[in-house]
Amino acid sequence: MNAKGRVFKYGDNVDTDVIIPARYLNTASHAELAAHCMEDIDKDFVKKAQPGDIIVAKKNFGCGSSREHAPIAIKACGISCVIASTYARIFYRNAINIGMPILECPEAAEDIQDGDEVSVDFDTGLISNLTTGKTYQAQPFPPFIQNIIQKGGLLNSIAK
Secondary structure (H helix, E strand, C coil): CEEEEEEEECCCCCEHHHHCCHHHCCCCCHHHHHHCCCCCCCCCHHHHCCCCCEEEECCCECECCCCCHHHHHHHHCCCCEEEECCECHHHHHHHHHCCCCEEECHHHHHHCCCCCEEEEECCCCEEEECCCCCEEECCCCCHHHHHHHHCCCHHHHHCC
16 A cells, blocks of 8 residues: 655644634535635645645644544545644544544654655555655554555445
8 A cells, every 4th residue: 555646744733623624514525525625724725736645744633623524625635645743643543434544753744845745655654755865664554454544444444
């Protein structure tokens, strides 16, 4: 399992209210959520994001409310991975539960810059900045989490 894309870089404490503003939570449409993803922190995000792109952020990404709309909006935009120094625990669980790969790697989160091209090998946890040539080691997913992500979420992974 791998990801490769251009980076959108954000700082500390990116909360669920800026990932998907509360005014859009009255829809269950993943496409509608994606259309408003990150607009309160980066108004051009949805215009610039391409399938496969990667979000990199610093500490406490996904803090705030426990709504699963936030990782759904990110995934529905076509973002292939989020790399951060740390995550709010509920965001981490929600992301894995919907099949959104996320990695914790403080060094990568600090060094990687907006616009860099990055590749990620989820089997090994290796993050490569193709722009600078630097590599970083994140903890790879254990097999049961890889299965959840590969199947597109927890419910799909347990369906018979």
